[in-house]
Amino acid sequence: MTSGRRTRYSFGPAFELDTHDRLLTYRGKVVPLTLKALEILVILVEHGGRVVTTDELIEQVWPNTFVEPNNLAQNISSLRRALGERDQDTRYIETVPKRGYRFVAPVVQAEAAASSWSRPDAPPNGISARVPETRxxxxxxxxxxxxxxxDGPFDLVFVMGWVSHLEYFWMEPTFARFLRRLASFSRLILFDKRGTGLSDRVAALPTLEQRMDDVRAVMEAAGSRRAVLLGVSEGGPMCSLFAATHPEKTLALAMIGTYARRLKAPDYPWGPTLEERQAFYEEIQRDWGGPVGLAERAPSRLHDPQFRDWWATYIRMGASPGAALALTRMNADIDVREVLPTIRVPTLILHRSGDRCLRVEEGRYVASRIPGAQFRELPGEDHLPFVGDQDALLDEIERFVAGFHNPDHDRDRVLATVLCGVTEPRAAQNGRDASEVVMAAGARERLLALVRREVERFRGRLVRPDGSACPPVLATFDGPARAIRCGATIAEVARRFGCPIQLGAHTGECELxxxxxxxxxxDTALQVATQAPPGDMIVSRTVHDLVAGSGLKFRNCGLHIRPTDEAELSLFSVEV
Incomplete structure (x- = not known):
């Protein structure tokens, strides 16, 4: 905390309002409120006994912004619920018709030194207890x-799983303590993924690729060139994809209670079945607004009324019922098993042995697939990292990040989606006249110009193979959905040119x-391309699995290739 004075007000049986840190507590425990509601409460308490007009409140809380009076009324209503107003005997805020509001409860003001913070969730030295500014x-x-x-010596990007709400992170003391501990040894960067929390609502919820773009945008806005990524639960697969795709931006990778694939499979026996996920979908539809999913995520706090109320509010503020359901359905399609071996940054996997949401075997599997990854199994059954023994997790993270300084890894080895296009007359091999598919020189030039334009438009990069002839299309992309959309566009326009081209895409580790x-x-992308009919595009299962939730449609075309003697890849046609 910085030096100086803070003002505290006491009222009611045991409420205490700290105006400096915008915190309301009841018997020492934080009362969850939005920042706007807290600002309204501070204004009313500071003007205790006097009417504060509706216009005054709106101007002070939402300066230079048009706000409907109903917005203010909703915040007043939430304040009354938080304060426990039920009848005239427990009245704190009085409505003065056609004028405004008045705080009517007796208030005692006390001055206290800012350094006198003594609550058990006190922040480390130098870290403010107030809710950080949202940008x-x-x-x-x-x-x-x-x-x-x-303001630590390195940046750490924290990626929360499922839904989130930045400002409600700080309303739960144990979560606030967890984040402040991270910020005591790093410069901590937090964000809400698109479609959740304080970020823009979107028509379609984000794919892993879009979430990766959001992390990159947040890092750039925060002035971060490289960072440690810390992913919790479903945040882990996205962080894995980012670390493999952007090793030049990733200092290290840590994941807590994570997984490689969300659903059960013959070679991944730990995930839930489709029937079990369907039951959870129905719970979301039926009970959203209450403490949905808490029994699996924080069993040790399941019967804590205050924590249940905070969790219910947190997830309700984080997403609407429809958005939560769509996000949960999309997460069920996540499968990053083929990405994990391509990660080349220092990696730490933490998992509690009794985790009820994601089994510890899933964490072991993830660690076993990432070269050189460290795995730490810790006691406990809570999935949420800030519930239970959070210090055990935080100690491991702090030791891990202190153990390296600018690790030397080969940044030229990256995860990329390779788009390959060939123009060999495959149809001739099936008995058709080769002249039907061999393009004229002029048409080929038009095709190459098209390829250059579309690859640039979809943020790809044209490359050439090392030591072999270059096919007409060879490009890399840092996201598979962009590669598919680029390829589909090229295929469609090439057909109009009378230049049928076979296109294929595969995601894996490359050396650039x-x-x-x-x-x-x-080589695998080239194999995939040669299986495509002229004018069509085919992708490997790896690509198919990485674009869950993108809206792209595929058809299992019944074909397979063998990139190695051990591996067999199913192929899927892209349906435009």
């Missing part, structure tokens, strides 16, 4: 809410040296 980063045409806390690329992924 916005532009990711495409979407605004992403983010906060920056602390300038504009030269090499590695098994390039």
């Amino acid at each position: 916005y980063a532009q990711s495409g045409d979407v605004n992403i809410a983010y906060q920056v806390v602390g 040296l300038g504009d030269t690329i090499r590695g098994l992924t390039v």
Whole structure:
């Protein structure tokens, strides 16, 4: 805390309002309120006994912004619920018709030194106890809410799973303590993924690829060139994809209670079945607004009334019922198993042995697939990292990040989606006249110009193979959905040119040296392309699994390739 004086007001049986840190407590425990509601309460308490007009409140709480009076009334209503107003005997805020509001309860004012903070969840030295300022980063045409806390020697991006709400993070003392501890040894960057919390609501919830773009946008807005990524639960797969795709931006990777695939499969026996997920979908539809999912995520706090109320409010503020359901359905399609072996940054996996939401075997599996990853199994059954023994987790993270300084890893080895296009007359191999598919020189030039334009438009990069002839289309993308949309556009326009082209895409580890690329992924993409009928596009199962929730449609075309003697990849046609 900084030096200086703070003002505290006491009222009611045991309420205490700290105007400096915008915190309302009851018997020492934080009362969850939005920042706007807290600002309204501070104004009313500071003017105790006097009417504060509706116009005054709106001007002070929402300066230079048009706000409907109903917005103010809703905040007043939430304040009354938080204060426990039920009848005239427990009245704190009086409505003065056609004028405004008045705080009518007796108030005792006390001055206290800012350094006298003594609550058990006190922040570490130098970290403010007040809710951090929320800012916005532009990711495409979407605004992403983010906060920056602390001034440590390196940046740490915290990626919360499922739904989130930045300002409600800080309303639960144990969560606030967890974040402040992270900020005591790093410059902590927090954000709400698009469609949740304080970020823009969107028509379609984000894919892993879009979430990766949002992290990149937030890092740029916060002035972060490289950061440690810390992913919780469903935040882990996204962080894995980011670390593999952008090793130049990733200092290290840590994941808590994470997974590689959300649903059960013959070679991944730990996830829930489709029937079990369907039961959870029905719970969301039926009970959203209450403490949905708490029994699996925080069993040790399940019967704590205050924590249940906070959790119910937190997830309700984080997403609407429809958005929560859509996000949960999309997460069920996540599968990053093929991404994990391509991660080349220092990695730590933490998992509690009795985690009821994601089994500890899932954490072990993730660690086993990432080269050089450290795995730490800790006691406990809570999934939420700030519930239970949070210090055990935080100690491991702090030791991990203190153990390296600018690790030397090969930034030229990256995860990329390779789009390959060939123009060999495959149809001729099936008995058709080769002249039907061999393009004229002029048409080929038009095709190459099209390829250059579309690859640039979809943020790709044209490359050439190391030591072999270059096919007409060879490009890398940092997101598979962009590669597919680029390929589909090229295929459609090429058909109109009378230049049928076979297109294929595969995601894997590549070695990039300038504009030269090499590695098994390039050979695999070429194999995929040669299986496509002229004018069509085919992708590997790896690509198919990484674009869950993108809206892209596929058809299992019944074909397979073998990039290695051990591996067999199913192929899928892209349906435009």
